[in-house]
Amino acid sequence: MGLPLYDAHSDPGPSFFQYAQSAGLNPSVTTNGSSAHATTVIAVRYDQGVVMVGDRQATGNYIASRDVRKIEPADRFTAIAISGTAARGIEFIRMAQLSFEHYEKMTDSALSLEGKANYLSPIVQRNNLSSPLIVLPLLAGWDPSHQVGRIFEYDGAGGCYERFDFATIGSGTPFAESALRLGFRTDLDREGALELGALALYEAGDNDPSTGGPDFVRNIYPMIVTITSEGFQELEQDDVATRFRAINERRTQSGGVAGGTLR
Amino acid sequence: MSNYFYVSPEQLTKDRAEFAQKGIARGRSLVAALYDVGVLLVAENPSASLNKISEIYDRIAFAGVGKYNEFDRLREAGIRWADGTGFTYSREDVDARALANYYAQHLGDMFTEGQKPLEVEILVAQLGNKIRPTKLYRVAYEGTISDESRFAVLGGDAETIRGRFAATEEVIHPLRETLKNAVDALAGPERTIATSELEVGILEDRGSRRTFMRLSDDQVSELLR
Numbered sequence: 371m372g373l374p375l376y377d378a379h380s381d382p383g384p385s386f387f388q389y390a391q392s393a394g395l396n397p398s399v400t401t402n403g404s405s406a407h408a409t410t411v412i413a414v415r416y417d418q419g420v421v422m423v424g425d426r427q428a429t430g431n432y433i434a435s436r437d438v439r440k441i442e443p444a445d446r447f448t449a450i451a452i453s454g455t456a457a458r459g460i461e462f463i464r465m466a467q468l469s470f471e472h473y474e475k476m477t478d479s480a481l482s483l484e485g486k487a488n489y490l491s492p493i494v495q496r497n498n499l500s501s502p503l504i505v506l507p508l509l510a511g512w513d514p515s516h517q518v519g520r521i522f523e524y525d526g527a528g529g530c531y532e533r534f535d536f537a538t539i540g541s542g543t544p545f546a547e548s549a550l551r552l553g554f555r556t557d558l559d560r561e562g563a564l565e566l567g568a569l570a571l572y573e574a575g576d577n578d579p580s581t582g583g584p585d586f587v588r589n590i591y592p593m594i595v596t597i598t599s600e601g602f603q604e605l606e607q608d609d610v611a612t613r614f615r616a617i618n619e620r621r622t623q624s625g626g627v628a629g630g631t632l633r
Numbered sequence: 634m635s636n637y638f639y640v641s642p643e644q645l646t647k648d649r650a651e652f653a654q655k656g657i658a659r660g661r662s663l664v665a666a667l668y669d670v671g672v673l674l675v676a677e678n679p680s681a682s683l684n685k686i687s688e689i690y691d692r693i694a695f696a697g698v699g700k701y702n703e704f705d706r707l708r709e710a711g712i713r714w715a716d717g718t719g720f721t722y723s724r725e726d727v728d729a730r731a732l733a734n735y736y737a738q739h740l741g742d743m744f745t746e747g748q749k750p751l752e753v754e755i756l757v758a759q760l761g762n763k764i765r766p767t768k769l770y771r772v773a774y775e776g777t778i779s780d781e782s783r784f785a786v787l788g789g790d791a792e793t794i795r796g797r798f799a800a801t802e803e804v805i806h807p808l809r810e811t812l813k814n815a816v817d818a819l820a821g822p823e824r825t826i827a828t829s830e831l832e833v834g835i836l837e838d839r840g841s842r843r844t845f846m847r848l849s850d851d852q853v854s855e856l857l858r
Binding site: 371372373374375376381386389390393395464468471472475476478 | 682684687688689706707709710711712713714716717718719720721735736738739843
């Protein structure tokens, strides 16, 4: 690769995606990729930011991996989660991480959270053009200019929608959403949001064969992260294990049914 | 058909060099120096937003003097090259020496073949790690590249400033002393430079992947106290 110099008319600006396209760095999108969205990732808004919970299982015709990370920091104040084809998803996260940093270096200022959300739209659209829903992301972050946590979800055509309560992606969505719809309150605090997020993921893992719930045998648990004014923080594995053990014990006591309450 | 007058290569090179030197001499200078745990870049720059110093990659910084539009374009190309290389291969494959060579080739080409030579001097600084050394690569307007092991001076009055900085002891100091020496060398004995007219950046390991950091006016004042 030589020195990428452009004249003012063809300059791709601070967008890494635009530059990668003009320089031919993007791998071409294949049409025969599997479009299984075997995943559950949840984002819940609370008074201090956003909680995200994601399962760890990669599923094809069988379980391919039990410890996949589906939520990654895109930068200090932003998290990206993916559902769909693993190869495209990993590329998507790399592209997002690099793009936000690229913009910051090129312009000496960070992209706004809304700017990051809109930036991803054409990438989602491009990924999904030839084969529907190859990868769908979920973006959550702390917005430093408005001092709130915000969640953005996408549809297959690249549409970007802000959610003011919660959002989910992946095959476990119906089960996770049910729990979230019943349990969400506008005045959730950190503890309440963590509890609700974990419970919604437990529900998805319980009902959706492609979502991995807590794995007490291998000691592998879903990922839980918070994004607040302190930035992206991942909960310690012991902390996560304690939360899922508590849910599991309550369920065991009530014979596997929730028993009329969110617990 | 037009007639060309013969101009000897010696004369052509001399004219172009004079032109580039004049352009660079109009701007203010810049000092880059190693300190005990990092690399310091100090530029005299009255503008707070038109930067001469920039982050290129995790362990690489850029500095330019001369015509702003010309070196800023090179800065952008450097960021694109580094991010593109890291995306294609791996982050650890991004090497400052390779980038400095590309700059040298481009400046050399422009000097001999361009409409006019670029009126810039470029510095590519790399903070070392297990696989690469800490280095300052200086690229002159005609494409000459040199690697400096302790310090480098770019810009108008480079020779005088180099002499002043070289007069300080030949040891690698902590940041505070290095910054003081660099600012003293830039200012000279008869002048002081206001903190607001200094642009300061460092490359230093702080436990995260990215090592570049700008120092604010307050941080610079504190260090110079």
